[in-house]
Amino acid sequence: MRVIVADCSAEYTGRLQASLPLARRVILIKADNSLLIFSELGSYKPLNWMVAPCTIHDITPDPSDHDPSTPVPEKIIKVTADKTSDILEVTFQHIYADNTYDLGEDPGLIKDGVEDHLQRYLAEQIERIGEGARLVRREFPTAIGPVDIMAVDAEGTHVAIEIKRHGGIDGVEQLTRYCELLNRDPLLAPVRGIFAAQTISPQARVLAEDRGFECLLLDYDEMRGVEDDSLKLF
Template identity: 45%
Template sequence: MRLLVARCSATYEGRLSSTLTSAVRLIMVKADGCVALHADVGAYKPLNWMNAPNTLLEQERRWVVTNPKGEKLTIELEEVFEDVSHELDTERGLTLDGVEKELQELLAAHPSHLEQDLVCIQREFRTDLGPVDLLCRDVDGGAVAVEIKRIGEIDGVEQLTRYLERMQRDPLLAPVRGVFAATVIKPQARVLAESRGIACVEVDLGRLRGEDDLTLRLF
């Protein structure tokens, strides 16, 4: 990971346009190419960012980040106070909380509750961006990537989208469908998932734990 502390301004051109006025900010460049600008407030959420895959063009006082969708983030560097790089682990090291872990275990054992005749091939299937929770095959033999969350939000859809982009490059898997599973899926996440062809499944964990009448709602 590369970290820059710099006085900078930025403009974004894409689905919407935005401008950041000059200020001292933290610029993060991650191993997968993601570029994010942070202020000294706001927890983990950046002020602006560009997800991978993208291209970073470094000029003397300007960075230009573009992606295949035609979006562009331009960062004007006025003064650089710190520029350091460190090797960090790229795998997801955080253990799933109890609910997510239990959901993963139960759905791996009973994938047909997500989709009829679905078969789980592997848990924590590795991609070069991290592991997708379940790799499954459907009744026609097609690959299905399943990402599981306690609460389904936009970040989870974005995460699954990145995994799907990588998995589509593997000729042994492509084409790959996505399923986003959670106990509750937020409306914005559902809209985003459906716009990308990702199925959403809301899981009633209490019923999945062992009651005979297991009902999942597929939207």
């Protein structure tokens, strides 16, 4: 990661035209050559950027190529998109810091209570979908992607379970596609669906029930054995 603090201006040309006037900013250049320009205030999003795949050209300006009445920039960084004609050119009038850091491999963001945790706990507690239920497997493979959990209920019917943190219409549509595909397999059919989430929007619940799916609310703290610390009378 390269971090530059500088007085700079920028011009973006290509599918859109945009410019940033001269001001003090922070420029991040990632290992894949993506360049992002940030200001001190405002949104967390960059003011302008060019994402990979792209090529960076680090240019030291020649004073003879510039108007004598204007100051010569210390540096120009030109970023060209590899697949389009887009160009982002950053002109540095004064550089306060230009440092490169090796951040190593990032393990990624780990969130507590995300779908993977919910999936694991529900697989371990599969009787939450009904007494006598048995787990077939997590990440049950299909031609259009894995079903979060495949189980068999007490009657021997296969159950496809789609798990979300916050259940919306997109999740119901995803479960619909899985069940339509699985029900074409005579060794599995009939397959019923369960839409499981920590919260389910009213619209998603109506759609799920209209399509014959059961909705199951998941209490993450209860599933992982966290006791409620709230005061109880009994």
